[in-house]
Structures are given as C-alpha cells and as structure tokens.
Amino acid sequence: MNNKTMNICPRCGGEYNEGALFCPHCRSRITGASAPGIPDGPRDMSSPDAVPATIEELKEWYIANNLPPEETTRFFIGKNILEKRAFGIFRDIDGSVVVYKNKDDGTRAVRYRGPDEALGVNELWIRLKQEIHNQKGHLKAGTAAGKTRRRKSSKRIFSLVILVLILASFAMRSINSRDRGYYRYNDEYYYYSHSTWYRYDDLYDTWMTANIVDSLLRDSWRDYYLGDDYNASYGTGDFLTSDYYYDTVQDTWSDDSDTFWDFLSDAWDSSVTDFSSDW
Numbered sequence: 001m002n003n004k005t006m007n008i009c010p011r012c013g014g015e016y017n018e019g020a021l022f023c024p025h026c027r028s029r030i031t032g033a034s035a036p037g038i039p040d041g042p043r044d045m046s047s048p049d050a051v052p053a054t055i056e057e058l059k060e061w062y063i064a065n066n067l068p069p070e071e072t073t074r075f076f077i078g079k080n081i082l083e084k085r086a087f088g089i090f091r092d093i094d095g096s097v098v099v100y101k102n103k104d105d106g107t108r109a110v111r112y113r114g115p116d117e118a119l120g121v122n123e124l125w126i127r128l129k130q131e132i133h134n135q136k137g138h139l140k141a142g143t144a145a146g147k148t149r150r151r152k153s154s155k156r157i158f159s160l161v162i163l164v165l166i167l168a169s170f171a172m173r174s175i176n177s178r179d180r181g182y183y184r185y186n187d188e189y190y191y192y193s194h195s196t197w198y199r200y201d202d203l204y205d206t207w208m209t210a211n212i213v214d215s216l217l218r219d220s221w222r223d224y225y226l227g228d229d230y231n232a233s234y235g236t237g238d239f240l241t242s243d244y245y246y247d248t249v250q251d252t253w254s255d256d257s258d259t260f261w262d263f264l265s266d267a268w269d270s271s272v273t274d275f276s277s278d279w
Contacts, residue, residue, distance in 0.1 A: 004205060013202065016215060021053060022122055052125055053118040055089060056095075061125070068268045069133070072077050075128050085275045086130075089124045091117075099123045101279055110276035131273060173244075178221045182239070185217045191239040192221070200236040206246040207236070207261035 006015045008028075009023040016023050020030055045052060045060035052058040057079050060077045070076050076088035086102040092113075097120035099112040111127075122279035183190040188211060191198040197218075217224055230238040239245055 003133070007221060007243075010248045016212070019186070020074075021051065021118060052121055055091065055117065055121060056244070058121050058125055065132075072268050072270065073128075074270045074273065075124070085270065085273070087127060089120055097121075101275070102279075104275040110131055127279065134272070135268055138269060139270050150273065178218075179225055179228070181264055182226040182234065183217065183221065183224045184234075185214065185224045189234050190217070190224075199241060200234075207239050207242045 005013075007018055007020075007030075008014070009016055012023060014023055016030065022030060027157075043057065044050060045057055046064040050057075050061060052061045056077050062075075062077060067073055067075075070079075074086050076086055076090075077155075078090055079088055080090045080092075080098070080100075081102065083089050083100055084106050085104050087100070088102075089097065089099045092098050096113050097117045099111060099120045101109045101111060103109060110134060112123050114120070178192050180193040181191065183192060189200040189209065197210040197213045198207050199205050226234075230240070
C-alpha cells in the first residue's frame with residue numbers, strides 16, 4: 001500500500017503526492033515547493049519518471065528521448081530564436097526566464113516571464129510532450145492512409161512482413177523475461193512495460209510506479225500474466241488511458257521515444273504544428 005501523503009491542490013482540488021513540484025492535474029506550481037535535485041546536483045533525465053526542473057535538465061530530457069534536431073521540431077531550449085514558427089525558453093539578461101512562441105505571422109506570444117525557472121520549464125515541457133503526441137498521431141494517420149492505398153499491390157509483401165514480425169516476436173519472447181501487459185499477484189493488479197512495473201493502488205484509486213516488486217512475481221511472471229488488453233473486470237481502469245500514464249509515462253517509454261525517433265528521424269513534420277494560436 002502506498003505510504004505517501006496525498007495533498008489537495010488549492011487551484012483544482014486534485015490530489016498530488018507530498019513533495020510534488022506541480023499539480024499533475026492542472027499543472028499549477030505547488031506553493032512553497034522547490035525544484036527537487038537542484039541543490040544536490042544533476043538528476044537522471046532518461047528515467048521514465050523524470051521531470052525536468054531547469055533549462056539544462058530540459059536539454060538533457062530532450063536528448064535522452066532522442067528527439068530530432070531543434071531546427072526540425074522547432075523547440076529551442078536555452079535560445080532566444082527570432083524566426084517565425086518557433087517555441088522556446090531562455091534566460092533574459094535581467095535574469096528572468098522567458099517561455100515564448102513565435103507564431104506563423106511573425107508575432108511573439110510570451111507564455112511565461114518571471115523568476116521561476118521550474119515553472120517556465122514545465123510550461124515548455126508539457127507543450128513539447130503534447131507536440132510529440134500530435135506528431136505520432138499524424139504519422140500513424142499518414143501510415144494508415146498509405147497502407148490503404150497500397151493494400152492491393154502490396155498484399156503479398158505485407159503478408160511476408162507480418163510473418164517475419166510474428167517470428168521475430170516469438171524470438172524476442174524467448175529473450176525477454178516478461179510480456180507487456182496486466183498481471184494479478186496477491187489480489188493486486190500490476191502493469192509491466194519496458195523494464196518497469198506499475199501497480200494499481202486501491203487506496204488512492206490510481207496507477208503508480210511499483211518501486212518494490214515481490215521476487216516471486218518477477219521470477220514467475222507467467223503464472224500471474226493476464227494479458228495485454230484491459231478487462232473491465234479488473235476494476236482498475238485501463239492503465240493506458242489513466243491520468244498517471246498520460247502525465248508521467250506517455251512519451252517517455254523507450255519505444256515511444258528512443259526507438260521511434262531513431263528509425264524515423266525524418267518523420268517529424270512541423271508543417272502540421274499549430275503556430276497560429278498563442279500557445
């Protein structure tokens with residue numbers, strides 16, 4: 001059972017863990033919260049739970065997720081870019097942190113200007129994660145349309161590819177120690193993916209990272225595996241549609257970032273980014 005103290009956000013009424021820097025629901029800065037890790041040195045931005053709090057950490061997060069060059073994504077970290085169609089964050093000569101968006105008409109919309117570096121970083125980080133999600137959706141839609149157009153002419157090739165993928169899947173299962181999906185162990189529900197276990201906490205009615213996992217579940221996982229698809233009988237809510245997944249996990253898993261952009265580095269299309277609105 002989770003022992004963390006839960007607090008109530010005064011802005012939206014949502015719950016957040018004690019020690020949180022921002023409310024996971026409305027994104028507002030928690031009053032009196034200080035950015036974790038800044039006094040104690042750099043933190044690991046490659047972790048799925050990493051939340052950058054400084055401009056330098058945001059740069060590290062960007063690199064750790066293997067995103068395309070800034071000139072491609074149009075997200076410039078630590079730079080005051082004056083060109084049209086650009087997002088960015090930089091520290092001004094007066095010490096203020098500035099988060100901006102240069103729109104397609106050449107005007108600039110300032111999202112934040114002030115002394116709170118962590119707040120400014122969070123604004124651009126959330127917007128960047130939203131854009132990553134939009135780019136993936138755009139790519140998947142384009143891929144689906146292309147498959148529809150080529151279905152008749154490439155049916156035989158497609159079948160061969162599927163066969164190869166199936167064989168590769170079986171081969172990988174013999175290598176990987178666990179399958180992605182839902183597990184039930186000691187009347188508790190877990191979700192596993194990309195070397196990370198997540199557990200459903202009945203007390204707070206939410207998913208969270210399982211920092212401690214019983215060795216029996218880890219070693220005999222096949223005995224507790226339920227499947228990759230969610231079943232309403234679990235009573236946990238679908239992990240992949242949960243607030244925890246959206247706020248913390250999505251866009252930081254390796255197959256959604258590292259592998260995805262490594263093999264499709266030219267897939268980012270900034271022409272579909274909304275540069276007409278203020279943010």
